Amino acid sequence: MPHPDYEIRRFRAALDGVGEDARADAVTRAWIEAVDRGFHENPPVPGQAERATRFYLEDDRELTGAYLTGTADRPDGAVDPEVPVATFGTMRHTLNTGAELLPTHQITAVTVRATHRRRGLLRRMMTEDLRRAADAGLAMAALTASEATIYGRFGFGVAVERESLRIDTRRGLSMLTGAAGTAGTTEFIEREAIAGISRRVFAAWHAVTPGSMDRQASYPGNIDGTLREADLEPDTAVRAAAHWDPDGEPDGYVTWKFAGWDADPTTVRIRDFVAVTDDAYRALWDLIGSLDLVDVVTWDRASVDEPLRWTVADTRTCAVTEREDSLWLRVLDPVAALQARPGGAPGTVRIGVTDDLDIAAGTFDVVSDDGRLTVHRVADDSQQDAEVTLSVAALGSAYLGGISVTTLARAGAVQGEPAAVQLLGGMLATGRVPQCITGF
Template identity: 40%
Template sequence: MTIIAEPTEEFPYQIRSFPAKSAADGVEPASAKWTEAVAFGFHAGAPEDLDIEKSLTSEEKDGRIHTGAYAASALDGAWDADYPVATYASYRKTVNVGAGKLLPAHLISAVTVRPTHRRRGLLRTIITADLRRAKADGLAIAALTASEATIYGRFGFGAATHAATIEVDSSHGFALKSAQPGRGIVEIAEPGVLRELEPRIFNRVHAGTFGSIGRQDSYRYRVSGYWNYGKPGRDRTVRAALYYGQDGKCEGYVSYRVLETETPATLKVIDLLAADHAAHLALWQFLGSVDLVQRIRREGVPMADPLPWALADKRRYQVTEVEDHLWLRILDTTAALQARHYWLDGTVTLKVMDALGFAGGVYRLHTLDGVGTVTELPASEPADLELGAAELAQLYLAGVSAQTLLAAGTVGELRTGGAAAVDAVFAAPVPAHSLTDF
C-alpha cells in the first residue's frame, strides 16, 4: 500500500493506493469496500462477493492500481471510514498512434467522488499526483473515457476521438450491394469461445486501427456473456457468430442479444471485431439475416463507418447519437509528438500552455516520411499556434481541425495561416477510432 497524502486540518483525508489483487481465502476487505464505493458512484447494484472476486482476478491481470480517499472518521450508522469517499483506478495499455505504432499509455478509470464530499479537492489531489507519477515513469500520454464531459478539461484532457450509435433497418428488403462481400463464411458459435478469441482478434484490429486503445482483460468475459460488472453469473441471452476466411481461420466475430421486448424487435450488438473489410461486411450480412428482428443497434461505431455505403438502401442506416469517446492528456509533448505517425510532411511550431506544468513550452515539429522530429525552443520563439494542453490532445489524433478550434476561440493563431499549417501536418486519412470503453 502507498500513502499519497496524509490528512491535515485543511484536507482531512488520507489518500492511499494498493494493487488490485485476488485472494484465495476470500475478498480482501479494503478491495471489497473500494469496489462497493465504485458501484455506488456509477449507480450500480451493490456487488456480490463473487462479482468482486471475478473483477479483482481480471484487474490483477491488467496490473490495475486502486486509489481511494478516506475520511478520518464516520458518524454512527453511516458507511464506516474504511469505505473510500473517492475512488480512482489506473493501469497501462497502448494507444495506436498511426501506421501500427503502439504508444504506451496511462489509463484512468473508476473515478468517483461521493456526493457528500464534493468540492474539497479530492479528485484534483488524486489525479495530479497520479499524472505526475505516470510522467516520472516515462509515460508520454494518459487516457480515459468520460462519463461526464465537463470534468476533465481542467486537468488538461481533451476529447480525441468520437463514436456513433447507429440503428439499421433489417426488415424485409435488407441487402448489401455485394451479395458475397467475402469468400469466407459465417457460422454460429458457443459464446464461450470468445474468451480466447477476443484477445487474439482484438490485437490484430488494434494494431491496424488509428486511435485504438488497448483493452482490459474483462472485455473477453463481457463479450462472451460469461460475466459483467454487477452481473457475476452467465448471461445466456448472449449469442455469437464467427467469420472464417478462405483458409478456415477465424478472422472476426460478433456477439449480440435480441431484445424482443422492444418495438420493433431489436438486435443489439455487444461487440463486433473484424480483421478486414470482408469479415466486417460478412458479419453485417449475417446480422441482417437474423429472423424475427427488424432493427439492429450498435454503439461505438467509427465515424468513417463503411457500412452505409455498402447497403443497397443507404437510408436504412441512421445515426442516432454521436459522442466523444477517448480523452487524452499529453504528459510529455516531445515524446508524444515524436511517437505519432504523420501522413504528410511539414514544419509547424506550437506554443503549449499547461496549468499543471506537464506539457507546456514551445515546440517545433518537423515531419518527414511519417516520422516527427521535435525541437524544444525558448519561450520567446515565434509560433504558429498557441493552445492549451487539452487542445493539443484534441489535435493529437486529428480528432478536430485547428481551424475549427480557431473558429471556436479555444486556440490562438500567432501567424497568419498557422492553423491551416498545423492541420496539414496532423491530418489523417480516416478519423481516429477507439474500440474500447474503460
C-alpha cells in the same frame, strides 16, 4: 462545518489466501464497494469482488482511495470509514497512434461520494496522478468520460468520437458491394467460443486501427455475457457469429443480444463488432441484416466514418441516433507523444503548448518529413515566437487526426496565423478517422 481531512492511499488489489478459496482483502473489498456506490451499482454478490480483484491484478491496476481521517464522531450506522470517500483507478495499455502502439496511462473508476464532492478531491487525485505518470516516463494519459464537462480542465481533449446507429433491417440489408462475393466463411459460434475468438481478432484489429485502446483483462467476459453484473451466472442470451478468411483464420466477429419479444419494434443490440478485413466487415453486416424476425439493429460504438452507410443500397436504413465523445487524450510529454504518431504533409512549425497543470507546457519545433514527426523542445513555456499556440487539451484532440487543427482554430482552441495553422493541420492530418471500441 469545516471540511474533514482526507488521506490519499495508493495500493494494488490483493487476495487473502490462495486458490478458489482466496478472498479479496478488506481494503480491496472496501474500495470496490465505494466504486459501486459511486456508479449506483448493487453491492457485489459473494465471489464478485474476488473476480474483480483477479482482473485488477492481471491488469496491474493501481487503486487510489481518499479516506477520512479523525472519524471518532461518526454517526451510528454511517458507512465504515475504511470505505474510501473517493476512488481513482489506473492501468496501462497501448494506444494505436497510427504509427506505434504507445503505452498509455488509463484513468478509470473515478468517484467521489456525494457528501464529499466539490471539495477538490478529484482535482487532488488527478493532479497528483498525472504528475506521477509523467514522472514515470509515460507520454500519454487517456480516459472515457461519464460527462463531457469534467476533464477538459485537467488537459484532456476529445480525440475520438463515436456514433450510435439504428439500422432498419425489416427488409434485410441490401448490400451494394455484395457480401456474396467476399472470400471466407461466416457462421454462428457457440457463446463459449466468443472469448477465444475475440481475443485473437481484437488483437489483430488493435494492431491496425488508429485510436484503438487495448482491452483490459475482463473484456472478453463482458462481451460474451460471462461477467453479468447481477450475479455470477453467465448471460446465456448472448449470441455471436464469426468470419474466417480462406486460410481458416478468424478475421471478424459480432456479438449481440435480442431485446425480447416485448420490444417494439423487435430489436437486436450489438455488443461488439470487430472486423479486421473488409471481407469480414461486409459478410458480418450481411449476416446481421439476414436475421429473421428483427426490425431494428442498434450499435453504439460505430465510427463517425462507418463504412456501413456506403455498403448498403439504402443509406437511410442507417440512422445516427447519437454522436458522443469516446476517447479523451491528455498529452504528458509532447516530444515523445508527437514522435510516436505519423506525420502528414511535410513542413516545420514552432508550436506553443499551454498547460494549467504545467506538465506538458513548452515551445516545440515540429518537423514533418517522410511520414514521421521530429520534435525539439526549445523552451519550457509557451513563448511569444510560437507560430501556433494551443492548449494541451487541443493537442490531445488533434493528436490522432480525428479533429482537425483548422477546425480547432475555427473554434478558438488553436491560435496562429492562418498559413501556420493550415500547415500544422496538414502535418497532423492522417487521412483516417480514428476509432475506439474499448470502454474503460
